[in-house]
Amino acid sequence: MSNPLMPRVRNFANWCNLSTPLGLVVAAIGRARVFRGPDGIWMAEGYRLGFPMAGAFTIGSVVLTASPSWAAIMARRPGLLEHEVNHTWQWAYSLGLPYLPVYAAAMGWSWLRTGDRAAANFFEQSADLQLGGYRSAPVRPLRQGFAQLRTMASRPRK
Structure with missing residues (x-):
């Protein structure tokens, strides 16, 4: 069983290393709808900028998609959110930017x-x-x- 404290540590690290604030700014610039997801990550859907070209991408503890809904993209690609959550850890290990x-x-x-x-x-x-x-x-x-x-x-x- 995983330690329930670890996602909080990751999210705190990504806030302190400025990657999560950057992710929230990028989501706002891309006019995405932002809400809290599992383990305290931020999820953004409807991202309107054409860069980067990806089904989804992660900045800090913010996971963004151009898809109008995370539910729709997860129905098509059920493992995608898990993949992106793995990237949230990479941002923390890399000390952010x-x-x-x-x-x-x-x-x-x-x-x-x-x-x-x-x-x-x-x-x-x-x-x-x-x-x-x-x-x-x-x-x-x-x-x-x-x-x-x-x-x-x-x-x-x-």
């Missing part, structure tokens, strides 16, 4: 290694890829990833 550049680096590494932003991303793997709706991808040689990056960079811009 440092999570952003470290997550971005993990996403870049994943793309270089697999061609997918999540498949080899430590944070997505730790949060359970499948629960988040992600798939595993085979690892490719780094030279192949860099070659694809060079090709993308050399394309003329429209």
Whole structure:
């Protein structure tokens, strides 16, 4: 049985490290409807900005979705909230805002290694890829990833 105090510790840490206040500001800017969810997390639905492009994303102890309702998205993807709650812990362990550049680096590494932003991303793997709706991808040689990056960079811009 898990310790019922731990979610409170996580939420307190994410408040103190400023990631939860940032998440609430992002939810307000995105005109999302915010309410309290399980274990004291904040849930935001109807997020209207197009970034990031994800079914759901987490900032501190705030879990956001563009879906008009968490009930609807959880009916389609039952493990998604559990996946996002795992990310709330990652924000706490990363001491808040440092999570952003470290997550971005993990996403870049994943793309270089697999061609997918999540498949080899430590944070997505730790949060359970499948629960988040992600798939595993085979690892490719780094030279192949860099070659694809060079090709993308050399394309003329429209």
